[in-house]
Amino acid sequence: MGECWGEGTATFMILGNTCTRSCGFCNVKTGRPDEVDWKEPIKVAKSIQIMGIKHAVITSVDRDDLKDNGSILWRETIITIRRLNPGTTLETLIPDFKGDETSLDRIIDVEPEVISHNLETVRRLTKEVRIQAKYDRSLSVLKYLKDKGVKRTKSGIMLGLGEQREEVIESLEDLREVGVDVLTIGQYLQPSKKHLSVKSFIEPRVFDDYKKIGEDLGFRHVESGPLVRSSYKAQKHIT
Numbered sequence: 001m002g003e004c005w006g007e008g009t010a011t012f013m014i015l016g017n018t019c020t021r022s023c024g025f026c027n028v029k030t031g032r033p034d035e036v037d038w039k040e041p042i043k044v045a046k047s048i049q050i051m052g053i054k055h056a057v058i059t060s061v062d063r064d065d066l067k068d069n070g071s072i073l074w075r076e077t078i079i080t081i082r083r084l085n086p087g088t089t090l091e092t093l094i095p096d097f098k099g100d101e102t103s104l105d106r107i108i109d110v111e112p113e114v115i116s117h118n119l120e121t122v123r124r125l126t127k128e129v130r131i132q133a134k135y136d137r138s139l140s141v142l143k144y145l146k147d148k149g150v151k152r153t154k155s156g157i158m159l160g161l162g163e164q165r166e167e168v169i170e171s172l173e174d175l176r177e178v179g180v181d182v183l184t185i186g187q188y189l190q191p192s193k194k195h196l197s198v199k200s201f202i203e204p205r206v207f208d209d210y211k212k213i214g215e216d217l218g219f220r221h222v223e224s225g226p227l228v229r230s231s232y233k234a235q236k237h238i239t
């Protein structure tokens with residue numbers, strides 16, 4: 001359920017370990033998910049307490065099988081973490097909830113410090129890389145968060161999947177257009193031979209170039225480098 005990276009920071013994945021989607025880059029199992037475990041919020045909150053976590057990143061599998069898209073358990077988890085750990089800051093890396101505003105409102109209303117939703121790749125490759133997702137729906141989710149007053153929104157993309165420079169820049173522009181504050185750009189690595197292959201390994205100077213472009217576009221924080229993942233230095237992004 002959880003992964004600790006030291007420095008008082010850890011990531012927790014909720015709503016089970018089986019996803020209803022099958023993104024070509026992702027190592028999470030696809031299939032029929034388990035029943036929702038309503039004790040999961042207290043289990044996560046207690047783990048955070050015992051481990052003394054100062055900043056937690058919460059994420060989940062996609063639960064397209066549930067009417068609420070898993071958003072009620074999401075909300076309960078945030079509330080329970082807050083109750084047991086009032087000093088812990090939270091980043092919630094959420095699914096698109098199929099763009100359902102009621103589901104998104106359940107997260108927005110409990111005010112995590114950062115709400116993230118990853119674009120993952122450029123427009124042209126979205127169908128191949130995350131087959132059940134839509135590029136514009138992800139942008140709409142990020143716009144909705146900002147329009148509803150979320151202070152810190154965050155998104156990330158991976159490079160090395162066959163994207164062109166101008167497509168990356170278009171994605172950066174699209175993300176800034178919908179008000180995203182924090183951007184992460186990292187190198188895609190193939191988890192197994194069954195997953196999408198790596199088309200190219202991007203040089204560090206190219207990552208530096210995208211960082212500069214992102215900063216010029218007005219992102220508050222840009223983390224860009226081969227080893228950057230969406231939770232990279234996550235605690236920095238709440239300031």
Ligand code: SF4
Nearest residue numbers: 019021023026028062
């Ligand atoms: S929706 Fe998320 S957890 Fe599910 S396969 Fe895609 S990236 Fe993995």
